[in-house]
Amino acid sequence: MERPAWAPPGIDISVPSVSRIYDYYLGGSRNFEVDRDAARRAMEFLPGLPVIMKANRAFMRRAVKFARTEGITQFLDIGCGIPSFGNVHEVAQDGSPMNRVLYVDHDPVAVEHSQAVLDGNAYASATSGDLREPRKILDSPEAAGLLDLERPVALLLVAVLHFVQDEDEPYRAVAELRDALAPGSLLVVTHASPHGVPEPPERVEGMTGVYRSLGNPLVMRAREEITRFFDGFTLVAPGLVAMPDWRPDQPDAQEDPYAFVGFGGVGRKP
């Protein structure tokens, strides 16, 4: 019998997943042919997509290290995707194994995979949740068990806000999370933007078309729009910038121009 319309959606690995596509960009093999096919189609328009993802990954790593130097011991990563290398918990718990990390994703495969990777890690966990429903995330038993919201938390919204459509009110979602966080908490954001793409605009269109066809439209936002996510936060230096320009490890890094596509920034809740 066919699945009735009232049943919850199941797992269909014949449908590409943005988490597994991201893994493919990063050179991983935690993906299926449908994912690789979608990734290759997107790369036909923007061949440097993997470079952007690597820059994003590197930014995240530096941001987590920054948070640790700021005394943050709790990390909430919403839209975590599939763990590969340099994961938040690896950076966050490096030398401080009792630092808390909660991964959240709405892709059940990503959550399952994260849970498998975190097996045996008492201070890191993964749970199913949707950025569009922040209250459910905050009220989940995993959040209650791992995070102390009376103390500062680093909230990571890395490469996830551009998957939330305006009609799903991403600003309201971020504000709701912000209001739940203690003063001193950090907001870490990276976001896709048409700014700095070393290709003609129609190629950007082509790439977003691929994501639209997957049922996961990618919303490219301008810098000012991305800045608004930091309402109620104070951006730390150097502000909202191209990802390689945010507190680079070495000043002389020779970067592919693609690495400068999109924006990253960290804000502190006063």
Place this chain on the structure above:
Amino acid sequence: MTPPHRTPGSGTDQDNPEDRLRRFTTIWSRAIYPATAMSMTRPEFETYLAPLAQELADALHARPFDPAPAAGVGTALITANCTDPDVLSRTLGVIDSYLVLYRGTEDLTAEDARARCARLQHSLAAGFAQALRERTLCEQEAIARSALRARSAAEEALHATEARFRAVFEGAAIGISIADLDGNVLEVNDTLTKMFGGLEHHVLSRNVRDWVHPEDVSHVWRLYDELVRGEREHYRVEKAYYRNDGTVLWTNLTVSLLRDADGAPQYQLALMEDTTERRLLNLRLRYEATHDALTGLPNRSLFSERLEKTLSAGDDSRFGLCYLDLDGFKAINDSLGHSAGDRLLAEVADRLQSCATAPGEMVARLGGDEFVALITGPATQSGVTELASRILGALSTPVTVDGRDFTVRGSIGIVEGRAADRSAAEVLRSADITMYRAKAAGGNRYELADAEADARAITRHGLTTALPAALERGEFFIEYQPLVHLDDGSVHGAEALVRWCHPQHGVLGPDRFIPLAEHTGLIVPLGRWVLEQSVRQAMAWHEQLSGGAGGAGGAAGPLRINVNLSPTQLHHPGLVGDTVEVLDRVGLPPGSLCLEVTESALIGADEDLLKPLRQLSEMGVDIALDDFGTGYSNLANLRRLPVSVLKLDRSFTQGMQRHPADPVDLKIVEGIVSLAHSLELAVTVEGVETGAQAEQLRQLGCDTAQGWYYARPGPPERLHALSLADAGPSSN
């Protein structure tokens, strides 16, 4: 000193082998870092590569030569997440170009060095490929396992959800079915199967479109088509179905469109509530509310509804109405008892029903013995009189009840006209008035309504309907006309005469309303009221006279009060009881009361009817025979009647007003008085207007008289004054 063609590894420069190896490592890391995706910074990566570079250098010079360690270097690259194929080609390029150059060939020939270097590259490539293959397989397996776990978790959730919905589906008290958009029924729950008669295949094998029922409202299949086309999300109707056994199933049906995740119409979901029982109950309640239980005919409420509808139909349509009241039904009911009366009514109803069977014709029972027949259509003018004739004809055959044949007659009032002209109330009133006209004309006939006759009857009708409230509101009052002893002119007593002070029509005499009260039965309470008031008044006079002017009162005897009894009162079983009760309560001696009964009311009276009068008479109450001489005066009959007074009709006294008096009249009156006295009956004359009349009547031997010569009817105080004065003729 410096050779023109120097090589980095030739030892000609200043740095040591470690420095040279470090430079090799730096070149290597710069070459492959951009092709990697890793968490290490480039300096960290260079640190990671340093021991690998050392291993390569050691392997190059090892004796015996073994390329195996290079395979480990390839594995280490994969471990550091350098999975990009570019990493391998760039690594091989760096080794090719710089390993021998930087690590020198002091103990090797150039050819040896190149050969060894090539074998190291082969080995590194193999190690890289092997490790990458291992890692790829490992990650593939991991992600596949995660996907599998996620899927089974989702399936478990789905299974739990399905189990819950299945429980709801199967346990629901309402019938549920799911069909595809072509109407093929895919699933039904037990409740629905039971509703249809218990055979699942009977329902499952069907197509929704097969379920047409003659009672389907016209738009139900249009709604259905709109829904399956996706133009409508749901609809709700009352719908009938045939069960397996052909009986009808009534449902409240709600059909909803189910769409798939993309919003495309996919299934139709029907929820059915079995309303068959409720509907039957409603129909029965509606039937009971609109039909007469005795005859099964529509009742007044249904008839009114139909009449309203008929009259609001439109300008050109006409209607005809026969208003039937049985003649003399009350007598039948009283003599045979109610159950026989009911059977008679039921038979009459059946006959009426058979008279009006055409479409647009209706017979209803309004109550009691009143029926109504309504016809509509183009030819009501002739049709309605034909219908009335048919009804009279149908009633002409005697009705057999309890083995006895009864001839039932009826009076019919007919109203016919354009529907738009009148309201239902006006039509019914006109029909009622016209029916009374038929009855007044002798009954067993029909009359046609006409406006003039209606207008005349309206007052009568209005008075009839106003009577009950008038009694409650105290609109009646009593006037008293003195009765005088002819021999000495003293006041003997008074006749109580009831008046109605009507709010619109002023004071009305008994002739205006007593017949109406008689017809409606209000005469009984009204008569009781008159009796009580009169008796009280007589008692008041009695007390005043015996207290105030004792001697005079004693001489003349107590004042008597005459009260009229109508035929209905005469038949009323409470007559004796009511009268005794009033006399007892007020304290008036029975001999002070005289009840006047008309001669016509006693014509042909049997012993049963006379019995109450006889009882009253035996108690001392006088009975007067009123209007004596107007009917067929059966003188022989006088003997057996329990009367003590004859009241001569005013027609006899009229003849005496002339001068000289009509000698025949004189002889008749003389004869009557003589006869009466021989039967020990007192004689009272009415209508005395002149002194000459009074003198003549006195000479003829009449005992008492009343008339304008003495006093007109008036308030009780006036009589009291008269009595005290014992005056003769009044001055007015």
